[in-house]
Each structure stands twice: as C-alpha cells, then as structure tokens.
Amino acid sequence: MRGQKDYENLAEHLKRITALEQVMGLLGWDQETQMPPKGAAQRAEQAGAVAAALHAATADPRIADWCDAIDTDGAPAHVAVNVAEARTLHRRATRTPEKLAVELARQASKTLVVWQETRKTSNFAGYAPALSELIDLKREQAKCLAEEAETPYDALLSQFEPGTTSAELDTIFSRLRDGLVSLRQRIAETGISPPNFTGEFPADRQIAFSRKLGDIFGYDWDAGRLDLAVHPSSNGSGGDVRITTRINPTQPLECIYSTIHELGHAVYEQNLNPEHAMLPVASHASMGVHESQSRLFENQIGRGRAFCGWLHDAMLARFGPTGLDSAEDLYRAANAVETGYIRTEADEVHYNLHILMRFDLERALISGDLPVADLETAWNARFEADFGLKVPDALRGVMQDIHWADGLFGYFPTYTLGNIYAGCLNRAIHADMPDIDMALAEGETQGVVAWLNRNIHNRGRMVPPKQLITDATGFEPDETPLLAYLETKFSGLYPI
Incomplete structure (x- = not known):
C-alpha cells in the first residue's frame, strides 16, 4: 500500500485523539458520580485544558x-x-476555532x-442564563461546522448520526407519531390500571x-464498574466501560431497567473489535x-x-414478596402505559413522543427561533x-x-432512531432464532448477545x-417493525 508509513503515523495520532476523548469522558463521569461540589470551578478549567489539547490534535x-x-x-x-474518519475529524476541528472549542468545554462544565x-x-430562572450562554456557543459552533446547503442543526446532528438529516427524520418521525398517538388513545380508553409494587x-x-x-447480560466486570448518578449513563470503551444507575426505594423497576438500558450501551462498547482498538473503525457506528x-x-x-418470567422469580428470591403475585403481574407492571412527565420513566408507547417534542424544541433553540427565556413556556405548552x-x-418539565x-444538541433524535433500529433488529433476531424466548425465560441472553456481537x-x-x-436485518430500516411490535405487544395487554 502506498503511504504505509504515513498510515502508521496517522493511526498512532488517531489513538492519541481517542485517548484524549476518553480522558474528557472520565472527567464527565467523575463530575456526575464522585467530584466534590467545590471542585466545579477546577473541573471547568480541566475540561477546557483537555478540550484545547484535543482541538490541537x-x-x-x-x-x-x-x-x-x-x-x-x-x-x-x-x-x-x-x-475517511480522520478527514472528517480534521475538517471539523479546522472549522472550529480553538478558543470556541475551549469555551464550549468550560461552559458545558459550568x-x-x-x-x-x-x-x-x-x-x-436560575438555570436559564448559563444555558443561554452555552446555546450561543453551540449556535456559533454549528455555523462553523455546517457544510454547503446544510443547516446549522444538521451539522450538530451529523456528529451523532452521520448521514442523517433532520428533514429525513421529520418524515419517518411523522409516520411514527401517527401510529403512537393512535395506540396511546386506544389504550387510554380502556381505563385499565396495571398492578404495582x-x-x-x-x-x-x-x-x-x-x-x-450485569452478569446476565454479559457485562465484563473486569472492564467496568457500577455507580449511582442523577442521570443513568454509560461511559468509556474497551477495557474501561463504566455504567451508572439510580435508586427508587418503592419502585425497583426504575433501577432494574435503567441498569439494563445502560448495559446495552456498555456491552456494545466492550465488544467492539479489539484488533483496531482506539481507532475510528472500532468505534460505535452512531448514537x-x-x-x-x-x-x-x-x-x-x-x-x-419471557424475560419477565425469569425476572419475577429472581426478584422474589432477592427481595421477598413484592406485591406482585405472578410473573404475568410483573409483565403487566413492567409494561404499564401511563401518561407521565418524565422521559426516562416513560413507557414504550409514550417514550418517543417525549423525544419528538425535544427534537422540535432544540431545533428552534439552535435556529434562534426560540429564545432560552421562552423555553419553559414553550415546553409546558407543547407538553400539554x-x-x-x-x-x-x-423539575418535571424542562x-x-x-x-x-x-x-x-442533536443527540435527542437518536433515541427515537435507536428505537426504530431496535424494532428492526428484534424482528431479525426472532426470525433467525425462533426459540429465543425459551432461553430468555431462563434468564439466558447469550444467544442474543452473540448475535449482536456478530452483526x-x-x-x-x-x-x-x-x-x-440493513446488513444485520436483510431490509432497510423504517418505523414499520417498531409499530408492529408495539401493536402486537400492547393489544395483548389491553383490550384494544
């Protein structure tokens, strides 16, 4: 290959860039889990220093x-x-002044x-001034990054979901929204309340x-750890992938499903190809x-x-009586459809409606059509x-x-896109492994994890x-499998 030595130099440089990104991630993890309150000002300076080094690299x-x-x-x-990834990184960096990159890191930390x-x-009102300063910087960054004919918001979106535009998402999200609103209304009309703990x-x-x-879902504890945080998250890659969860003393499913969610992120990161560790090709495909x-x-x-059957017995052994008498009661409790304020607590029917609202609001913030001073009012009106x-x-709103x-900014729509992708993958997994539910009923996820490892x-x-x-499923992704899955699942739980 012509340029072999140049490629070796590039690869080593890309690994250094990844190392700096991981340091930035560890600073964020520490800030959410361990950092003492008086460390905030220092952390902002530390984040700025790493951002400067990352920008220079x-x-x-x-x-x-x-x-x-x-x-x-x-x-x-x-x-x-x-x-190709190196060219993209370099182009974004050269379009973003170092001063702006440093100020963004500092302001985000603050x-x-x-x-x-x-x-x-x-x-x-106490939060808005700091958020406004940060959004001003994000607008400036978006304008720097935008390619010809690309909107500033799409320039931010592309950092999380390469090759996707907000116009494309508008089309697929509109179809999804129609299906979700119909399903939600039909369930609400039944008036059925699920059992509770x-x-x-x-x-x-x-x-x-x-x-x-973590053991059940194949998480490598020698390459990770579990901590508590206000907002559950996963951080890191390869040999250092950390997760956080949260505790509600009367609602154990909050902790259980927050943990399972973050394990999905973490197991992905732990199983990226080690042959190309710390190089772009061995990073996640998109958010x-x-x-x-x-x-x-x-x-x-x-x-x-199937899994709720195992979960019921495992919880009974760990906690004793829970107030739910059967695995079917737990299944119904885990899939309760109730209108609520909190996105992370939302059921599968409502969850994406939370995301679509945020998608519209953050586009308006970045375009300048929505001032931060009016954000709470806009949120409340849209939510109602x-x-x-x-x-x-x-606290239960904006x-x-x-x-x-x-x-x-640009991250929220990837949640709904991820749900759409998950619907496609779920269909393909069950087609490839028609007996998979028998294993899941025993708490055995190895088959699913191995399928995901390969594909x-x-x-x-x-x-x-x-x-x-598309390669993993055999068909191009769209919202159809997700809506079909939700319709089948919830028509079995509610007489709709």
Missing part, C-alpha cells in the same frame, strides 16, 4: 498530509474507514453544575441485583445504533414476557398539547434532562449506520 495539519499520501484504493477496508444545583429547587426495596439489594443483571442496543436490551428483551397534562414544575446542560458490535464503524442495520 484534531486540527494538526499533518492529518491532512498523511491522508493525502495514503492510497486507499485496494487497501484493507479498515484503512479506508480510518482515513452549565452542568448550575443545572445540578438549580434543579433541586426547580429553578429554571408494595413495600420498600433497600438500596443495597437493588445495587446487588443490578450487578446480577442511533448505540441507542438501539440499549433499547433492545431494555424493552424487547427486558420487558418481554401532546400529553394532556399541565407541567407542575420545571429541567429533567442532562443533555442540554451538557451541550448535547453489530464487532463491525464497529466499518459501514454507515443505515447500512449496518
């Missing part, structure tokens, strides 16, 4: 020189992918702390049960694909009738129109999510996201 002019010198025609596929403090008293579930037992779930792994674990598997409930306070405080995890970023899902 990705803007290094040698990247362009190395890429130009490498002949990818006839080279191994992973070489071409790494070169805004996160303000969000954490002001949400305790549901004080949006009684008593309290000690935190130490919930944590111990979360660790058991939509990432979310498909967590939603598949959480919903199609974790909330499925979509869900039929008045928002009682900012301040519930960490994403905007962390500067993650999703090990392939990393070898092909674009949509192609990856």
Whole structure:
C-alpha cells in the first residue's frame, strides 16, 4: 500500500485523539458520580485544558498530509474507514476555532453544575442564563461546522448520526407519531390500571441485583464498574466501560431497567473489535445504533414476557414478596402505559413522543427561533398539547434532562432512531432464532448477545449506520417493525 508509513503515523495520532476523548469522558463521569461540589470551578478549567489539547490534535495539519499520501484504493477496508474518519475529524476541528472549542468545554462544565444545583429547587430562572450562554456557543459552533446547503442543526446532528438529516427524520418521525398517538388513545380508553409494587426495596439489594443483571447480560466486570448518578449513563470503551444507575426505594423497576438500558450501551462498547482498538473503525457506528442496543436490551428483551418470567422469580428470591403475585403481574407492571412527565420513566408507547417534542424544541433553540427565556413556556405548552397534562414544575418539565446542560444538541433524535433500529433488529433476531424466548425465560441472553456481537458490535464503524442495520436485518430500516411490535405487544395487554 502506498503511504504505509504515513498510515502508521496517522493511526498512532488517531489513538492519541481517542485517548484524549476518553480522558474528557472520565472527567464527565467523575463530575456526575464522585467530584466534590467545590471542585466545579477546577473541573471547568480541566475540561477546557483537555478540550484545547484535543482541538490541537484534531486540527494538526499533518492529518491532512498523511491522508493525502495514503492510497486507499485496494487497501484493507479498515484503512479506508480510518482515513475517511480522520478527514472528517480534521475538517471539523479546522472549522472550529480553538478558543470556541475551549469555551464550549468550560461552559458545558459550568452549565452542568448550575443545572445540578438549580434543579433541586426547580429553578429554571436560575438555570436559564448559563444555558443561554452555552446555546450561543453551540449556535456559533454549528455555523462553523455546517457544510454547503446544510443547516446549522444538521451539522450538530451529523456528529451523532452521520448521514442523517433532520428533514429525513421529520418524515419517518411523522409516520411514527401517527401510529403512537393512535395506540396511546386506544389504550387510554380502556381505563385499565396495571398492578404495582408494595413495600420498600433497600438500596443495597437493588445495587446487588443490578450487578446480577450485569452478569446476565454479559457485562465484563473486569472492564467496568457500577455507580449511582442523577442521570443513568454509560461511559468509556474497551477495557474501561463504566455504567451508572439510580435508586427508587418503592419502585425497583426504575433501577432494574435503567441498569439494563445502560448495559446495552456498555456491552456494545466492550465488544467492539479489539484488533483496531482506539481507532475510528472500532468505534460505535452512531448514537442511533448505540441507542438501539440499549433499547433492545431494555424493552424487547427486558420487558418481554419471557424475560419477565425469569425476572419475577429472581426478584422474589432477592427481595421477598413484592406485591406482585405472578410473573404475568410483573409483565403487566413492567409494561404499564401511563401518561407521565418524565422521559426516562416513560413507557414504550409514550417514550418517543417525549423525544419528538425535544427534537422540535432544540431545533428552534439552535435556529434562534426560540429564545432560552421562552423555553419553559414553550415546553409546558407543547407538553400539554401532546400529553394532556399541565407541567407542575420545571423539575418535571424542562429541567429533567442532562443533555442540554451538557451541550448535547442533536443527540435527542437518536433515541427515537435507536428505537426504530431496535424494532428492526428484534424482528431479525426472532426470525433467525425462533426459540429465543425459551432461553430468555431462563434468564439466558447469550444467544442474543452473540448475535449482536456478530452483526453489530464487532463491525464497529466499518459501514454507515443505515447500512449496518440493513446488513444485520436483510431490509432497510423504517418505523414499520417498531409499530408492529408495539401493536402486537400492547393489544395483548389491553383490550384494544
């Protein structure tokens, strides 16, 4: 291959960039789980320093020189992918001034702390100035990154979901929305209330049960750890993949399904191809694909009738009587359809409606059509129109999510795209393994995880996201399998 030495130099440089990204991730994990409150100002400076180093590495002019010198025609596929990803990283870095990159990191760190403090008293007015400063910087970044004929918002979206535009999402989300609204209305008309838990579930037992779930879903504890956080998350890759969960003493399913969700992310990261570790080709394909792994674990598997049979018996052994007398009661409780305020607690029918609302609001924020000062009012009006409930306070409204405080604009739509991908993968898995529910009823997920290892995890970023899902399933992804799955599942739970 012409340019072999140049490729070796490029690969080593890309590994250094990945290492800096991972350091930034660890700073974020520590801030959410371990950092003392008085460390906030220092953390902002630390984040800024790492951001400066990361920007310098990705803007290094040698990247362009190395890429130009490498002949990818006839080279191994992973070489071409790494070169293409290097060009993208370099282009984004050179379009973003270093000062802006540093200020974004600092302001995101500061805004996160303000969000954490002001949400305790549901004080949006106290949060808004910091959020406004951060959004001003994100708008500036979006304008720097936007390609010709690309909207600023799409420039942010492409960092999380390459090859997808908001116009494409509008089309598929509109079809999905129509199906979800119809299903929600029919379920609401039944007036049926699902069974619920009684008593309290000690935190130490919930944590111990979360660790058991890690074993069940193939999480490598030698390459990870479990902690508590306000907002459950997964962080890291390869040999260091950390997850967080949260505890509700009267509702153990919050911890259980938060943990299973994050395990979907973590098992993906732990099973990326180690042969190309820390290179772009061995990173996740997109955040939509990432979310498909967590939603598949959480919903199609974790909330499925088969797995709920195992879960009922396992909870009985761990906690004693729960107030639910049978596996069927647990299945109904795990799949209760109720209109609520909190996205992370939403059922499968309502969840994507939460995301579609955020998708529209954050586009308006980035375009400048929606000032931050008007965000809470806009949120409350849209929520009442979509869900039929008045928002009682900012904590159960505009301040519930960490994403905007962390500067993650363009991220929210990947949740719904991930649900759509998960619907496609679920159909393909059951077609390939028609007896899989027998294994899941015994708490055995090895077959599903092995299928995902082959078709999703090990392939990393070898092909674009949509192609990856198409290759895995045999058909192009759309909302049809997800809607069919939801219709079948909930028509079996409610007389609709």
